[in-house]
Amino acid sequence: MTYSHTIDMVIHMKTTLNIDDSVMARLRREAARSGRTMSELVEMALRNLLQTKRGREPLPPLPSFDSGGALVDIADRDALYHAMEGR
Numbered sequence: 078m079t080y081s082h083t084i085d086m087v088i089h090m091k092t093t094l095n096i097d098d099s100v101m102a103r104l105r106r107e108a109a110r111s112g113r114t115m116s117e118l119v120e121m122a123l124r125n126l127l128q129t130k131r132g133r134e135p136l137p138p139l140p141s142f143d144s145g146g147a148l149v150d151i152a153d154r155d156a157l158y159h160a161m162e163g164r
Contacts, residue, residue: 094119 108115149160
């Protein structure tokens with residue numbers, strides 16, 4: 078009887094990122110709180126960001142309405158006050 082299996086190869090790439098100090102401090106606190114490494118949290122956040130962008134459907138067009146035109150010239154202060162307050 079022969080035994081064979083496939084070894085899943087995981088490749089990790091090391092990189093340098095410039096992260097704002099306040100964001101880095103929050104990342105450190107969250108890593109300590111959750112018991113995960115900062116790398117795990119950054120990778121998780123990036124995966125979430127990239128997955129969300131791919132799965133996002135285009136938004137439907139916004140509705141448009143015919144208002145019948147302006148009731149008052151907004152540059153005319155007296156006419157505007159009259160329209161708003163019924164004077």
